[in-house]
Amino acid sequence: MLKQSYKIIFTAVVAVMLLLQAVYGQQNAPKTIKIGAMYDITGPLATSGERFGWGLHKAVDKINKNGGIFIKEYNKKIPIELVEADHQAKEDRAVTQAEFLNDQGVVALIGTTSVLPTAASVYEKNHLPTLASVSSMDAPFIMGYKYIFSNFTKFSDIGKSGAVFFKSLSPKPSKVALFEVQYDPGIEACKYAEQEMKAAGIDTVRVKFTWLTKDMSSAILEAKKAGADAVYSFAILPDAMLMIKQMKELDFNPKAVLISEGPTNRGPWKSLRKDGDFVYTFNGFHSSLKYPGVKEIVAMYKAEKKEEPYETVGCGWSSVQIVADAITRAGSLDRNKIRDAMATTNMMTVTGPVKFRPNGTMDIKYASIVQIQNGVEVLVFPNNLKQKKAVYPAPLWKQR
Numbered sequence: 001m002l003k004q005s006y007k008i009i010f011t012a013v014v015a016v017m018l019l020l021q022a023v024y025g026q027q028n029a030p031k032t033i034k035i036g037a038m039y040d041i042t043g044p045l046a047t048s049g050e051r052f053g054w055g056l057h058k059a060v061d062k063i064n065k066n067g068g069i070f071i072k073e074y075n076k077k078i079p080i081e082l083v084e085a086d087h088q089a090k091e092d093r094a095v096t097q098a099e100f101l102n103d104q105g106v107v108a109l110i111g112t113t114s115v116l117p118t119a120a121s122v123y124e125k126n127h128l129p130t131l132a133s134v135s136s137m138d139a140p141f142i143m144g145y146k147y148i149f150s151n152f153t154k155f156s157d158i159g160k161s162g163a164v165f166f167k168s169l170s171p172k173p174s175k176v177a178l179f180e181v182q183y184d185p186g187i188e189a190c191k192y193a194e195q196e197m198k199a200a201g202i203d204t205v206r207v208k209f210t211w212l213t214k215d216m217s218s219a220i221l222e223a224k225k226a227g228a229d230a231v232y233s234f235a236i237l238p239d240a241m242l243m244i245k246q247m248k249e250l251d252f253n254p255k256a257v258l259i260s261e262g263p264t265n266r267g268p269w270k271s272l273r274k275d276g277d278f279v280y281t282f283n284g285f286h287s288s289l290k291y292p293g294v295k296e297i298v299a300m301y302k303a304e305k306k307e308e309p310y311e312t313v314g315c316g317w318s319s320v321q322i323v324a325d326a327i328t329r330a331g332s333l334d335r336n337k338i339r340d341a342m343a344t345t346n347m348m349t350v351t352g353p354v355k356f357r358p359n360g361t362m363d364i365k366y367a368s369i370v371q372i373q374n375g376v377e378v379l380v381f382p383n384n385l386k387q388k389k390a391v392y393p394a395p396l397w398k399q400r
Helices: 002-027 046-065 091-103 120-125 155-168 184-199 217-225 237-249 266-276 294-305 311-330 335-343
Strands: 033-039 069-071 076-078 080-086 108-112 130-133 148-150 175-181 203-209 230-235 256-261 280-282 346-349 352-355 369-373 376-381
Touching: 033 046, 033 091, 033 311, 046 080, 046 108, 046 294, 046 311, 069 311, 080 091, 091 108, 091 120, 108 311, 108 335, 120 148, 130 311, 155 184, 155 230, 155 256, 155 280, 155 369, 155 376, 175 184, 175 217, 184 203, 184 230, 203 217, 217 237, 230 237, 237 256, 237 266, 294 311, 311 335, 311 346
Parallel strands: 033 080, 033 108, 108 130, 130 148, 175 203, 175 230, 230 256, 256 280
Antiparallel strands: 069 076, 280 369, 346 352, 369 376
């Protein structure tokens, strides 16, 4: 009987202690969870940044409407507060803005493009878990950093996907002209593409051009002279449009043109009219995808913007999903615990399943490829996701 009484008393004491602990935790919880967001608010990539920011804010709004993120340490849900910074697509500014966000006490950071590679040391130094989206470079992820991750396909993945796609075409291209823009992303893109094309049994020739060039004719004529029957390049919108215009002028008629970056800006691209058709590009978020939440985003964006959402819209939304999931599993606002949770991410997002390799890059088999058909972006690769078959070989300029 006495033992039973002690047991009851002990159970009651434990219950009271747990209750007091929960109450104490709730009383000492911060009012918000500060998450940094550093992207292109102004500058040359501000249009893409605006779309990314739309995805960020809408995803945060959805979480906050449900009370926020549940933090086990405080036994309550806490709303997210986005603390924003503008890197303006400048690496040196990304460093100062990273320091600014760190000083604001953010527990994690989401960023685009210039958030890497220069600022990576800032995140590492401050143990700030950082998710880099809309950033394709592999280079920062071979440096041994532990606090940077990315939910965006890297140039190594893009190069492999492009090579596998070209090899799947019948007949496959015999020689691919790699149009290499002379700055780090363009050089890295062509390096990996060259390796993967070679592995796929496809010859290549590298031709070079400068960023924001006014004349690409020498590179085009070099590719034509080399007998290239396909083109692969990483090129921003102005360079990509110039490439297409001058290919037509110089009667260079490759069977397939795959350009990462430029054609995703569909508004300006449509000004090319029929000349912009049949070009391929990469797109990690397409309205035809069947992943949970895609229909919701498409409906919301079309209602507000009167057009289909862009890739960066989905990237912004999925970035919030990933960071929120890591914070939830960490059960704490401790940066190191959040970093460890992020490293073990295994979840479905609006851009598809996300897991990270040991180096922090996203574990993906193939990057999705769309082809512009009659002005519409049609998903054509990989086979398990495609809407339609690719139009190949592309009709010659004079037939368009």
